[in-house]
Amino acid sequence: MTTLDHGKYFTSLPREYYVSPEHFKTELDQVWARQWVYVGHISQIPKRGDYFTFELANESLLLIRDEGDKVNAVHNVCRHRALRLCDKPTGSVRKRLVCPYHSWSYALDGELKTATRQTDGENFDYSDFGLYKVHVDVWKGFIFVCLADEAPKPVASMIDEKSSADMDLIGPTRLKVAHEIVYDAEANWKLLLENGVECYHCPSVHPEFCVVLNAEEMSDYYDRDMVPEVVQGLVIPVKAELDSLSMDGSFVSKKLLGEFDKGVAIPAEFGAGFMTQPGYAWGGFHPDYGMVATTIPISATRTKMLCQWFVHEDAVEGVDYDVEELIKIWDVTNIQDLAIQERQQQGLSSSRYTPGPNSIDQEPGIRASLRLYLDMIGELEDSER
Incomplete structure (x- = not known):
């Protein structure tokens, strides 16, 4: 028996990790101040x-x-x-x-x-x-x-060559921020992390997202491709027959990104991006746009999430893209997620809460991220490595 592993199953962290100001102070010093x-x-x-x-x-x-x-x-x-x-x-x-x-x-x-x-x-x-x-x-x-x-070691040294090459295709230095939203959640920042590294909840929480997201491939990513690095590559996969991650799967910007704007063929099921953990941020990019979200811890029970939407630096609002359509799929999804995390935080406040068993094949990303977290705060037991 360890913090996470309990014989045949694993759990998330005990209650105090999500409500304690003392734990929060330790996290600021040992996690947020030490990672990229x-x-x-x-x-x-x-x-x-x-x-x-x-x-x-x-x-x-x-x-x-x-x-x-x-x-x-x-x-x-x-x-x-x-x-x-x-x-x-x-x-x-x-x-x-x-x-x-x-x-x-x-x-x-x-x-x-x-x-x-x-x-x-x-x-x-x-x-x-x-x-x-x-x-x-x-x-x-x-x-x-x-x-x-x-x-820490450079970001480039943490991200695999394929993820780096895929990012090059979108011309990442020739992007601009088309829109920005700061969301506020009455929830511990680790709830955003845990929610973000599993897609077990996607069918029940995100009906709009699942119209275009390849949820099975997303779950496979967390099971197959997550590595114990603070920064790593990430792909948020859309269904094979669709063009982009939008409400109907079509492009939301006429001005495509990087090499695709020059006429280079878009690889099948293309996606690119990056993720940081345990201090959580993620970026997902498609041929026409991208979105990066970063969590910002405020207190043990409050978090902000800064989201930025990116388009080609030469894209013109009202001509190449409409902001409302550009942000819609992620805005809907973010609001749904944060509402769930606030309800989670309310449940965690109960004195009767103890962590239940997580799914080994649907939620392995949670165990991977929390092991890295425990390692950074000096609480990872040898049996959890």
């Missing part, structure tokens, strides 16, 4: 000085474009009196970040350039008071950050 977290795409900061902010628990991070293609990430906290440097979600600065409180200024890489009326070296060295930096890895235009002192 998806935060956005380079199209959001196309020019030097462009920035966007990303909130993760109590941390506000500032993603900013420097010279050329370099993307920097720093804590959005002035080193003088702790003012948040940027209080808007997106924006642009010129050559420097300037604190609006006392006008301390920083280079776009976080180096302190001016402490107003305080000369470098007189009372302190500027070099000791630059903005705190965050590790950044840009993989095919997608931006990941890590808050740890030492960065």
Whole structure:
């Protein structure tokens, strides 16, 4: 008997892992601060000085474009009196970040350039008071950050060659965010993870999704292709006779992505994407569009989910695509999922809750993800490896 394995069956985690503030604090330190977290795409900061902010628990991070293609990430906290440097979600600065409180200024890489009326070296060295930096890895235009002192291995080294090659077909650096929604759920973030790595629930929860999704192939992916990596490739398969993951299986953007826009034949049952775990994000791409969702932990019982829909950078809204049609299949599905997770959280609050047996062939992804989670927080037993 272990945390997950109980003889012939396995379960999810005990109740306290989903309700305890103490467990939540441990997760922030041992999971979310140590792994690669998806935060956005380079199209959001196309020019030097462009920035966007990303909130993760109590941390506000500032993603900013420097010279050329370099993307920097720093804590959005002035080193003088702790003012948040940027209080808007997106924006642009010129050559420097300037604190609006006392006008301390920083280079776009976080180096302190001016402490107003305080000369470098007189009372302190500027070099000791630059903005705190965050590790950044840009993989095919997608931006990941890590808050740890030492960065994990590069994202590219975690993703298999086929997944990487499939992503190349969609021209991932030539995408743009066509729409964004932030969903709010009164549920623990691990419920979003567990729900996302199984399709056992798809027929009963997602009737619209199952019109176009190859649910059997999706379940086979979690049983056959999931690996114990923080980042890995992902395919969200549509039925063979359909073109894309949309309400009726047809394209929702006339302007196709990458090589397909140039006339390259679309491989049968094409799909591409990536997933992070246990801190959960997933991206699914089809010949005409893609969607990336990332979970953002707020508390032990509350989570936000940021969803971004991508189209070709030259696609024109109202001409090549309609936003309502573009987002519909995932918006419907996300709302259904989050309603279920909120009801789950209500059930988990009961003192009588104990985890029941999960399906070995329909929910193996849950065991794989939770083993990685337990390993990261130092609680994986040898028999669970």
